[in-house]
């Protein structure tokens with residue numbers, strides 16, 4: 611974000627605005643944490659602000675202050691639509707192109723008001739007048755902290771804001787272990803703790819929320835895991851029947867994909883999850899080292915994300931998707947085996 615952008619934001623926020631803040635579809639801890647942190651900040655500055663989420667998000671994030679104020683575009687459609695149509699400024703957080711907001715895309719595309727993007731995904735689109743895009747960042751939450759710093763407002767971080775930002779940094783860095791975690795990330799977190807973030811409580815609320823159904827579903831996912839040693843790859847499939855048999859709730863499969871990477875020698879892990887309602891397979895990709903799952907997802911599964919974490923989808927049935935995936939691996943064998 612350059613000085614010109616900062617001045618433009620300052621100019622916009624010096625007037626009363628009707629602000630709408632939008633995270634990506636199926637928002638995760640970083641998307642919800644960053645939108646809520648920004649929402650608190652803008653409201654404390656006297657701005658009228660509303661978060662419109664494209665759809666619902668997992669229960670383990672609903673303890674966050676202000677989460678009961680988030681409008682769900684699927685559930686509170688009319689109210690959300692009215693806010694969007696009246697918006698004078700739109701922030702999009704944790705997404706790099708408008709295709710990531712699901713059904714909200716048409717409405718947002720029709721707006722002529724300034725858009726402000728805060729995001730850390732590769733290859734950002736060009737839809738926002740003010741772009742704060744930095745793929746080197748651990749999380750959009752860390753960027754919201756920076757954004758407040760650019761505006762000279764770090765002293766405006768309340769305990770609620772500190773908790774929201776901490777949550778997104780924690781979830782997007784795999785609890786501070788991914789390579790995107792820098793010394794600066796830790797300094798930001800240290801400041802958040804000084805400003806009132808209740809870290810132990812947050813870990814407990816986000817991670818210690820298993821239900822018997824989820825643990826059994828994890829057992830099923832691990833049983834279904836296919837290990838392809840020659841490609842240093844492990845993948846999991848979960849059919850709609852598997853989900854139904856274990857009382858699946860939104861968010862239950864969060865983190866499952868990472869188990870593949872805990873196997874010695876495995877550097878590429880994937881999970882394929884059937885969604886009968888949408889008639890498609892939702893895919894998560896994870897890697898260790900230089901192998902770019904962002905490129906892999908972009909090239910073959912209509913998706914994208916980061917170097918070591920990306921998502922995508924397939925319109926083929928579940929088994930056919932997994933088989934197709936296996937046929938792609940020989941092309942990447944060199945990259946996969948040379949990775950240290």
Ligand code: 5GP
Nearest residue numbers: 893894895912913914915916919920921922
């Ligand atoms: P997840 O597998 O947890 O859904 O997503 C991993 C990362 O990739 C997240 O940062 C997410 O925002 C991003 N991502 C997931 N699906 C897509 C997609 O379809 N397109 C793009 N550009 N990014 C995605």
Ligand code: MN
Nearest residue numbers: 640704750782
């Ligand atoms: Mn993120």
